[in-house]
Amino acid sequence: AQKVTQAQTEISVVEKEDVTLDCVYETRDTTYYLFWYKQPPSGELVFLIRRNSFDEQNEISGRYSWNFQKSTSSFNFTITASQVVDSAVYFCALSEAQRGATNKLIFGTGTLLAVQP
């Protein structure tokens, strides 16, 4: 069965610190997609990244970077030089690409990141 685990419920850091949010997933499929979303206090889930299971290259986008390790079923997210505006709940999600199936996202429980000034 599909499952996404975000073991870190809450993380608190001081501005300019680097922080890594962990995501571990379970799936029996060989083809799947992984996502990260950010949910600020306003409530909207903001899409950050989508990766497919065949692309293990790490990705960097500004202060954000993602480390995809199929060997450990992990898709971790690092924020470098954190800022107060990074404070939000971050969700990792998994979707399997099943023929004929609908686009179903399985979400983790989220990690609340608090960046203190």
Added chain:
Amino acid sequence: ETGVTQTPRHLVMGMTNKKSLKCEQHLGHNAMYWYKQSAKKPLELMFVYSLEERVENNSVPSRFSPECPNSSHLFLHLHTLQPEDSALYLCASSQDPGPNTDTQYFGPGTRLTVL
């Protein structure tokens, strides 16, 4: 313009009321979704619509009734809700419902409180 909008942003209703949540997407997508986000629980997929046709209903109680009159609009009609239905209701859209797993884009949600 914001891609996915939801109204109202906040709603308080009694258990005997009837109300509706509205979602509109301005992205030209063909699929729309309703999710429920309760405290301390993962987001739960409720309904999926593809080209105005319901393609998924995840065992949602009949007191929640979705409606998709066109590919840009999605409604969630509520009646005789229970206090445990209080949650953030999120709407999302994607180009297609699958199976190639298009990215879903979310609205800001409606915070629902049932008294």
